[in-house]
Amino acid sequence: MNDNNLVQSVDRALSILESLAEYPNGAGITEISKSLGLSKATVHRLISTLKSRDFVTQSKNTDQYYLGYKLLYLSSCVSNNMDIFKVSRPIISHFADKVDATVHLSILDDTCTNIIYLDKIEPTNSNKTFVMSSKVGKKAPCYCTAAGKLLLSSYSDEEIREIMKDVDFKIHTERTIKNIDEFIEEIHEVREKGYALDKHEYDSGIICISMPIYGNGGKIELAMSVTGLIIYSTIEDLIALKEPLGKVSKEISDTIKYL
Known part of the structure; x- marks a missing residue:
């Protein structure tokens, strides 16, 4: 859609909703106004409507x-109308409980530079207490997430360079990939191994392994990821989950082909 087709008031109202998602303890007019660069009067009018x-x-x-x-x-309504959730949730829930770890389902956004968390399933009776920043519907950069690397690995090097040409490689941790050449090198490793890793590159102390879920025609549609905290797990622990994670992702892949 061209920017000329955007309705400014609708766009701003949606920005307010996205902004509030970052304030679990609530936010006032002044905070929202500052975060979005809008006048207090505009925010008040829109938020009153919402x-x-x-x-x-x-x-x-x-x-x-x-x-x-x-x-x-x-x-x-979204969840109930998406067959993929009906298929994946029982399988992923069982797996999350089995490995005592949080499992995410992700997809690329329209720009292919970010992932969107479609689902987040946590183990039912875990003794591990920590809170992750990931939320369903939230975006995260491809270059520093296991899911992002995995999903982009199906593109050629040239396509990836074109996709990422305007991306600012923001440094989130000391391990964050810093440029496109490092990223392409990482993608080569993902293609070779069949899985992707996040070695606390996006959030300090949080590690992740991701494997593909395929749709019709053998195309990678989604990324399924197991996430852990380094005080409980190591990268080697996650790599050890490669086979069971691969079996689960294949089970989901084989089922959604017929949806």
Whole structure:
């Protein structure tokens, strides 16, 4: 869609919802205004509209704004209407409990420079206590995530260079890939091994292994990833999950081919 076709007020309202997603404890008009570079009057007008439709709620005690319950309804509608979730969730849930680790399902965004977390399933009775920044619907850069590397590995080197030509390789940790040449070198390793790793390149202390889920025609459609914390696991521990993770991703692949 061309920028000329965008409706500014709708775009800004959606930006407010995305902004509020980053404030689990709520945010005020001033905070939202500063984060989006909009006037307080504009934010107040838009957020009042969102509140009237239950997309935003407001605390009576603090006047802070939060994402509203209407979004839960929309989220459930998306999940219920996507056959991939019906197929994958029971399989992934069982696997997450078995390996006692969080499992993500990811896809490339429209630019192919970021992943979008489609699903996040945590083990039911884990003794490991930690909170990860990943959220369903949130984006993360391809160059420093296992899923991103895995999903881009199906493209040629030339295609990847074209896709990534305007990407700023922001340094998230001391291990973050710093440029396109390093990234291409990493992609070669992913193709050779059949899996991708995140060696705490995006979030300090968080590691990940990712393997493909294929759709019709043998094309990589999704990435399935097991995520761990280095105080509980090592990279070697995750690599040891390659075979069981591969079996699970193949089981999902074989099923979604017929959807």
